[in-house]
Amino acid sequence: MKLINLFLILFITLSLISCSKDKVQKSTIEQKSLELQVLEAYEEGIESLKKNDVLYAAKKFNEAETLFPQSTTAPKAALMAAYSYYSQDYYEDAIGELQRFIKVYPFHKNIDYAHYLLGLSWYEQIIDEKKDLQTILKAKEEFLLIIEKYPETEYALDAEFKIDLINDTLASKEMYIGRYYFKKKKWISAINRFKTVVNEYETTIYTEEALHRLVEVYYTIGLEVEAKKYAKLLGYNYQSSQWYERSYMVFNKMYEKNKIKFEKDKKNKNKFLKKFKSLFNLDE
Incomplete structure (x- = not known):
């Protein structure tokens, strides 16, 4: 009886070992086949991308990732799918792929x-x-x-x-x-917008104009001290700019009028001198 039991145990053990080997071998074959499928899908994606067929390329890259998510090719395929969309201006699709990539592969080298x-x-x-x-x-x-x-x-x-x-x-x-x-004439709202430019975007090309506009607004509503403060700041940083000249004119209402009058007087004076000199011209 004991001999029969021993033979039975030995038979079952050998059967299990044989089945286990078959499973390992089958699993290895399947894994190799899966890796081959991933590689084929990835390479097909690359070829399609070269031909500018970006939608099909993205599809093949997604397929390569889905077939074997644990493979080293998977994150590379996901990134290539995003690039495929980006290369032909499918920006929304690219954004979707990239946001997913960042979430799924936060520690990837790329x-x-x-x-x-x-x-x-x-x-x-x-x-x-x-x-x-x-x-x-x-x-x-x-x-x-x-x-x-x-x-x-x-x-x-x-x-x-x-x-x-x-x-x-x-x-x-x-x-x-x-x-x-x-x-x-929404003065406070205007001031807030111009101040945002001065405070947050001071290195941009709009800073000079923003300072001038602040001078204009404050002067218009009667806050001359504030207006002079920004005019001084504009003059200190951009004295040679057109915006500084405009701010100067805000404080000198008669500047343009006086300038015209000065040019007119100068012209008349030159005419008078010319006429006066002609009276003493010996050649005449």
Whole structure:
């Protein structure tokens, strides 16, 4: 009886080992086949991208990622799908892919590039500073993140340049609204807009005009001390600019009138001298 039981146990054990080997072998074959499928999908995506068939390329890259999410090719495929969309101006699709990439692969070695491409995808959609405020702010947010977290990368250098352009755009928007309020005699609203330019976008090309507009507004509402303060600031930093000359004229209402009168008097004086000299001309 014991001999029969021993034989039975030995038979079952050998059967299990055989099944286990079959499973391992089958699993290995399936895994190799899966990796091959991933590689084929990825390479097909690359070929389609070269042919500018970006939608099919993105589809194949997504397929490569989905087939084997644990593979080293998966994050690379996800990033290539985003680039495919970006390369042909499908910015919304690119943004969707990049946001997912950043969430799923936060520690990937190319995460800095993902943020940079995301910033560009927002930036390329800026058309009208009067309407695209969300797009502008999203782009600026990504570029600031790159400068803060990846300052030594090549992306940080371009991000700084892009932020300068974005600040010019934002300052332009503030000036546009400020001028509108000024025309409508909404003084406080106008002041707030012009001050935003001076305080937050002081390195932009609109700072000089913003200072001049503050001089205009404060002088108009009778706050001459405040007007002189901003005129002095404008003169100290931009004395040779046209905006400083305009601010000077705000405080000298008779400046233009006197200038015309002076030119007229000078002309008349020259005529008189010429006539007077002719009286003593010996040749006549």
